[in-house]
Amino acid sequence: SSELTQDPAVSVALGQTVRITCQGDSLRSYYTTWYQQKPGQAPVLVIYGKNNRPSGIPDRFSGSSSGNTASLTITGAQAEDEADYYCNSRDNSGNHLVIFGGGTKVTVL
Amino acid sequence: EVQLVESGGDLVQPGGSLRLSCAASGFTFSSYSMNWVRQAPGKGLEWVSYIGTSSTTIYYADSVKGRFTISRDDAKNSLFLQVHSLTAEDTAVYYCARSTDLSEYHYFYMDVWGKGTTVTVSS
Numbered sequence A: 001s002s003e004l005t006q007d008p009a010v011s012v013a014l015g016q017t018v019r020i021t022c023q024g025d026s027l028r029s030y031y032t033t034w035y036q037q038k039p040g041q042a043p044v045l046v047i048y049g050k051n052n053r054p055s056g057i058p059d060r061f062s063g064s065s066s067g068n069t070a071s072l073t074i075t076g077a078q079a080e081d082e083a084d085y086y087c088n089s090r091d092n093s094g095n096h097l098v099i100f101g102g103g104t105k106v107t108v109l
Numbered sequence B: 001e002v003q004l005v006e007s008g009g010d011l012v013q014p015g016g017s018l019r020l021s022c023a024a025s026g027f028t029f030s031s032y033s034m035n036w037v038r039q040a041p042g043k044g045l046e047w048v049s050y051i052g053t054s055s056t057t058i059y060y061a062d063s064v065k066g067r068f069t070i071s072r073d074d075a076k077n078s079l080f081l082q083v084h085s086l087t088a089e090d091t092a093v094y095y096c097a098r099s100t101d102l103s104e105y106h107y108f109y110m111d112v113w114g115k116g117t118t119v120t121v122s123s
Helices: none
Strands: A008-010 A018-023 A031-036 A043-046 A062-065 A069-074 A083-090 A098-100 A104-108 B003-007 B018-025 B033-039 B047-052 B058-059 B069-074 B076-083 B092-102 B105-112 B115-120
Touching: A008 A018, A018 A083, A018 A104, A031 B105, A043 A062, A043 B105, A069 A083, A083 B047, A083 B105, A098 B047, B003 B092, B003 B105, B018 B033, B018 B092, B018 B115, B033 B069, B033 B076, B033 B105, B047 B069, B047 B076, B047 B092, B058 B069, B076 B092
Parallel strands: A008 A104
Antiparallel strands: A018 A069, A031 A043, A031 A083, A062 A069, A083 A098, A083 A104, B003 B018, B018 B076, B033 B047, B033 B092, B047 B058, B069 B076, B092 B105, B092 B115
């Protein structure tokens, strides 16, 4: 089955921009979904489809994709954005599985 | 309010079984595919199983295939996960999550999550 690869951790200064990447062959076939998870809480959907934000997600979150790499960008990071971020898509090998990246811990300095 | 509430998690001995439940409210449950996703302590998210509308399609992660069974009762707005032959590696918080699955448009996402139920496998 396919895999999604994320950097384990990134840091960003308050108010600056940070980009989190996700790589995998399945991203050539499926849009990447992004989730935010804070300690002790359930994941929250932040980006889906081409670059869609659910209601309530600030517009500082945006998504993009090129080839086998997808990115989640936080423009003007806030203290409350410190969290783990996971990418997700369907496996494109024909077995219909769902896959997650290993997660990226974002620290806001 | 759209809501998912899991229950059934417990401390169980290796080799044991459990039935996890997820009660849905605030939306038309029968119109959505559903998933179980788990998270071991200090680890990332791991998708476990998917069930389509009307239970027409069911998929499992390789790590649970043959031991876990997903099912749904649309009349009761409920999702279930029957788990057997549990090992320490199954220790995790188990989340149920609503999904939108539009393969023809290359979309798959899980937009509503419960708070999770904890399964601990230990002697």
